[in-house]
Amino acid sequence: xQPLLRIAGAWPYLIAIFLNAFVxxxxxxxxxxTIFKSYDGETQVVLTALxxxxxxxxxxxxxxxAGHVADSxxxxxx
Numbered sequence: 001x002q003p004l005l006r007i008a009g010a011w012p013y014l015i016a017i018f019l020n021a022f023v024x025x026x027x028x029x030x031x032x033x034t035i036f037k038s039y040d041g042e043t044q045v046v047l048t049a050l051x052x053x054x055x056x057x058x059x060x061x062x063x064x065x066a067g068h069v070a071d072s073x074x075x076x077x078x
Contacts, residue, residue, distance in 0.1 A: 009075075028055050 004010055035047045
């Protein structure tokens with residue numbers, strides 16, 4: 001693990017991953033708890049599924065463009 005952390009840009013990358021996961025889970029938990037308190041029955045199930053799909057949507061939509069940009073442009077040298 002030590003050689004990985006010595007690579008330029010490794011720490012900002014790991015921090016960005018942590019913040020992304022923290023915000024993603026935080027929003028999901030808050031929205032789902034609001035749904036659980038506000039709705040019940042079939043409406044609750046449908047809204048929960050919709051929220052889960054909408055939270056995954058940015059990852060699905062931006063996966064290919066991010067790969068294209070990463071392959072098209074060289075990394076910035078330190």
